[in-house]
Amino acid sequence: MELRNCPECGRVFTFIKVNLCPACREQDEKDFEKVKKHLYDHPQIGVVELAEQTEVDESKIVRWIREGRIVGKNYTGLQVPCERCGRPIYEGRFCNECVHELTRGFTASIRKEQGEQKSKITFDNKAKFHTKKQLGLN
Ligand SMILES: [Zn+2]
Ligand SMILES: [Zn+2]
Numbered sequence: 095m096e097l098r099n100c101p102e103c104g105r106v107f108t109f110i111k112v113n114l115c116p117a118c119r120e121q122d123e124k125d126f127e128k129v130k131k132h133l134y135d136h137p138q139i140g141v142v143e144l145a146e147q148t149e150v151d152e153s154k155i156v157r158w159i160r161e162g163r164i165v166g167k168n169y170t171g172l173q174v175p176c177e178r179c180g181r182p183i184y185e186g187r188f189c190n191e192c193v194h195e196l197t198r199g200f201t202a203s204i205r206k207e208q209g210e211q212k213s214k215i216t217f218d219n220k221a222k223f224h225t226k227k228q229l230g231l232n
Contacts, residue, residue, distance in 0.1 A: 125150040126158065133169055140171040159185055 097106055100115035102122075107115035114122055125148070132148050133139065141159070145152035158164045159174050166172040166184030173182035176189040178196070183189045188196065 122154070125154060126163070129155060129158070129164070133164070133172075137169050138171045139169070141174065144172070160187060162186070 096109040098109045098113065099105070100107055100113075100118050102114060102118040105115045105117070112119055128148050129144060129150055132144060136144075136147075139147075141152060141155055144150075145155055155164070155172075156174050159166050159172055162185045164172060166174070173184060175181070176183050176192055177187045178192040179189060181189045181191075
């Protein structure tokens with residue numbers, strides 16, 4: 095038996111697969127059903143409008159999208175920002191390019207420190223990275 099604090103309300107509960115206390119979990123399910131229904135009637139809606147019209151927390155909707163419970167690809171308006179570059183994505187935490195960047199990241203960042211910045215930018219251009227943003231980050 096594992097005790098945890100509910101991330102929503104802070105109450106202590108017995109953790110069984112879902113990281114929410116029973117009360118919040120029930121609320122979560124209700125909210126999810128409400129959002130799903132609303133999406134059915136408004137498949138083009140965006141996250142903010144969806145949150146406003148269903149009175150469900152925007153952060154909850156974002157969480158469901160990141161968890162893949164709501165598949166944004168089916169609802170073109172539902173996008174969440176990539177946690178690294180802010181580009182809109184349909185699920186998960188990072189866009190494909192950032193996943194790519196992050197996996198090859200370590201050696202690249204060492205090279206950058208060694209002053210090979212120029213060649214890195216050329217490489218990024220070829221890979222169609224957002225150069226301005228890259229420069230801004232450097
Ligand atoms: Zn709770
Ligand atoms: Zn990204």
